[in-house]
Amino acid sequence: MGWVSNDNEHEGWAAAVAPDGRPSASSSGEGILVQGITGRYQPDKMLPDYEVVPDREIIGWRGACDCGWRGELWERVPSPAAADFSRRRDYLSPDDVAHASNEVEDAIHDEWKAHLAPLEAVAGVEAAARDYSQAGERLDKTVAAAKAAGASWTDIGRAVGISRQSAHERWADRQ
The missing domain is CATH 1.10.10 (Arc Repressor Mutant, subunit A)
Structure with missing residues (x-):
């Protein structure tokens, strides 16, 4: 699920992060889609420039925006005991689809909105100037x-x- 800015100029999402740091663009029934071909993972059947990273290999999540902005990493930890929201750590079973929890997604959404705040303020200045x-x-x-x-x-x-x-x-x- 993604978010669109008021001016429709920015689209953001909670991106799953591959072990090499690449953020996801989407997901499929086979895993998480990341752009670029490394040869380590199977290429996606529909998008030849994307690889399918298995859900169990996702290392965490971060905010992403189509303008290029990236938020800080929310680390995926190996056990519920290691989870600590204040330290940006969340547990997700290796058997689950590697989507961020609602709590992490809400936090990432807040970060993305903070990224947009100066841009939207300037947009207000532009409108007032017009x-x-x-x-x-x-x-x-x-x-x-x-x-x-x-x-x-x-x-x-x-x-x-x-x-x-x-x-x-x-x-x-x-x-």
């Missing part, structure tokens, strides 16, 4: 229309909250 630019263009047009209709610089300045002289300096050359 709004500001559009409002400025609208103001310039309405000032020109007011002047064309006979309004004085004093009236225009008062409407905008600036002096007559400031209004004249700002818009007189645009007439």
Whole structure:
């Protein structure tokens, strides 16, 4: 299961990690799919550039985003006694499908959202800048229309909250 950012520019997921560190792209009934051919694992039948890593060999999980971001490793430990969420360790039986537990997946999702936070904040700045630019263009047009209709610089300045002289300096050359 993956997540998509509000702007649809980023897709993230809890990636299973192969012993050589490659993150998964997906899974199949035969195991976890990782991109690249090392010759150690069977190639996938449908995706020739992917290998199928057996579930039992997955060493852990990490957040992944299609932009290239990778989170820190959540280690798969060999026994329930070795599991320690505060140390990023979780147990999964060697016989289970190597998907992250709900608890680990939720933690990875939170990490992915933290990765997006600055990007989404900048997107908000971009949207505000567009709004500001559009409002400025609208103001310039309405000032020109007011002047064309006979309004004085004093009236225009008062409407905008600036002096007559400031209004004249700002818009007189645009007439």
